[in-house]
Amino acid sequence: MLLGTNLLMAQTAAAGAAQEEAPKVDWTGVAYYVAIFFLICLGIAIVGKILKIYDLTLKMQGKKGIKWNNIMAVICIIFLLAGLYGSYWSFTEQGSMTLPEAASAHGVKIDEMFTVTTVLTMIVFFVTQILLFTFLFRYRHSDKRRAHFLPHNNTIEKVWTIAPAIVLTILVVFGFFTWQKIMNSENLKDDINIDVTGHQFAWELRYPGKDGVLGPKDFRLVTGANNLGVNFKKKSSFDDLKVDTMYLPVNKSIRLNILAQDVIHSVYMPYFRVQLNAVPGLPTFFKFTPTITTAQMRTKLDDPKFEYTLYCNKICGGSHYNMQKVVRVVTEAEYQSWLSRQKPYLNDALRKELHFATANSEQSGASTNRIALNN
């Protein structure tokens, strides 16, 4: 197998020889690590032998030998204490590195439920783990004792069937209504519709123009200039805007219209607690209301470079790990001024393709830029 891969490697190396020389393997370094591994193995073997001899001498003196049950029981207790401290440390240290409070209206409800669930589950976590390991220590083997014969106890079994059932019912009811509320929000007239289309490996954004309506799309209409396949037989398509960064006005209801062109992607905006897959052939939408502007979040996190991002969260190919869009939440005034500066989707190249009359020449730069970016 090694020979085979070496051969293949030689081929690729020959192919890539022009670019750069293949890096050399530091065999002494490899040998060093292998030697350390064998030394550790040797050390363990020696300790093992010593323990065996010690055990034998104990037995020769008429004693019982090493009491492994007791040693294991003590390690159980040490593990419990270390584990408790470790999880406390992890909760404080890494727990503080997690997402800040939700930057959307529905996200606050999700966070509330998250807190309730965390408190309930962590109580169970600590109680059961503590019981588990203290039982192990407390009831370690002894020759003088017999275990307590207790095959069942119907009362206590009923209690611990019903108790989790009640707790889970509460969580289910709470969760069910929150979920329904998030997903079944009604469409309002002043929702801001934004078209998000995923393809390998970028997101395309389209905003509606003054009419507030996005023109329909059809994958059969996709061409080089019309990369989303917008249908220009419909009036609503003409004023649509092609946009590079997702600007959102704060405290306005946003409706993301989500679709993918090639494979499944996922629109993930964790700061807003927003996620929905982008599926080819199945248009979906997610509605939310951002509540904290980028500027406010920057001061909150004390990070002047902070940006909200939208990124892909469904495996979609080699560059899945770098498929992002910047999202900026701004005030209404900033939003309007930004919106007025955006270029229409229907640019010169597309007009030419569709045999429409050419518009002002100043807009022509946008499309070539986009194509370059998509590569």
Added chain:
Amino acid sequence: MSTLAVHDHAGTHHDEHGHEHHHDQSFLSKYVFSMDHKMIAKQFLITGITMAVIAMILSILFRIQLAYPDKTFPLLTTLLGRFAPNGRISPDFYLALVTIHGTIMVFFVLTAGLSGTFANLLIPLQVGARDMASPFMNMLSYWFFFLASVIMLSSFFVQKGPASGGWTIYPPLSALPKAMPGSGEGMTLWLISMVLFVASSLMGGINYVSTVLNMRTKGMDLWKMPLTIWALFLTAILGILAFPVLVAGVVLLIFDRSVGTSFYLSDIVLNGVQQPFEGGSPILFQHLFWFLGHPEVYIVIMPAMGISSEIMSVNSRKPIFGYHAMVYSLIGITVLSFIVWGHHMFVTGMNPFLGGVFMITTLIIAVPSAVKTFNWLATLWRGNIRFTPAMLFAIGMVSFFISGGLTGIFLGNAALDINLHDTYFVVAHFHLVMGSAAIFGMLAGVYHWFPKMFGRMMDEKLGYLHFWLTFICAYLVFFPMHFMGLDGVPRRYYAFTEFASMQKWLTINTFVTWAAIIAALTQFGFLYNFFVSIFKGRKATQNPWESNTLEWTTPVEHLHGNWPGEIPTVYRWPYDYSKPGAEEDYIPQTVPYSQTMSSNVPHDFEDNPAGLEELNKFTSTLKANEQVK
């Protein structure tokens, strides 16, 4: 007619010679194409261990990439050739690594390696049968599995590398060869391998179910079966009902890939070119996949639960607490596992109402899981606990099951899943609850039944070292990952260098990788222990753990047919440990109540009025004697 006659003759011939008579078996029929369930169990185990080692090495490779995204390791180029040009694993090969790691671990190790080994070994031995219902089909089951393994691994040797769309192989990514290199021949091999795997699993499953239902020894009614058998039996039923659906999904995917149908594909523009697919739905594949996929995680964990229950009872020297509740919770899990698959699809664009329904069913399944956990704790309570390596691994399984199970309550909640779906929180959750827990169940089983399989004992001290290092490292690997997920770090990312928000996790990733490397190196201790003990281990006694179940009544030396004489009759349930009044702290299932008058209790004769009368007579004479004194 003539064939019938021949068949009859063969039947009588077999009977005449009986089971005591030993045929001289050739090497091929004894070790390779063996039809003896004990040999097939060993074949499954060793193939499973081999696959586990391979999948573990794959995981170390991608962990190195995650810990050192900017460093080059020329050694990787030497080892992997074109998959790691210039000393770095390529993004496509990284995805192939996670895909094949997941596939091998879930299907080849924790399904075939776990169920295949212990169902084959334990079902005939613990229910009291001479072999499986169909030994020939049993042999086929192994060889289909072996073939599936070879084909899966062979995908590393095709030009564009193995399948790399994730172990869930969602189309269109997996359906369009141009979408990624791994969706070419690699995916074809993956699909062929899985069809063979499912065939193997079905042949095995049908055998397990029919053996449990039809071939139990005298007295072994269903409520006298050890929990291992209950778990393996219900697992086999789950597999029989769920796996065919995966085949259906896979066959439609093969059609989409090779015949030009549009079951899963619609409205696709790939690299600016329209594809001729219309009317299909990628969501359909997800439904079919998870209709198997969710029962599959219970197929993985239930045998581990059964094994742990048995081992914890034996080594606590205490009956398992709430035997009936344990069985009913297994049945509950079996039934419910078929109606929860949608919780993998909350944010896939599935109808949100359906999501709400799946959320309710999902959280209901937590109830039987909770009951099992509490019953395990109650089993340990006031026990007389012996820390064998098997016992430690069973305890580790419980600990992981609690830790990983609780985070399932977050993920099963559709509203919380919005932000957690496909993040490292999910990775942490399932690696604890079905990865680590199931592999610990499997290791517990290996340590416990090693003397039954090989007639020798494994080294205990090395087992202790193996347990503690693996246990601690598994927690070190997966505990911090929860917090990465809570920070919105997605899984299956090749590097976290492209996002300012994710770079702070680099130190954690390095830490996790080193914990994983130590855990992986520890497994070499296990491998050494395992393979050396097969040949040089201390000779085992017939019942080394002083256990009640039937397999320990067979001789240490294996023989075809398991028991030299008649198959023993079973009189009692398998958990009479530390029964008050008994001489020893265990009473094997083969000991009739008439021999244990001093320890019998009225409860033992619930459906046996004659026995109850006997007992009453006995206790009254005992009392009378006391009074005379």
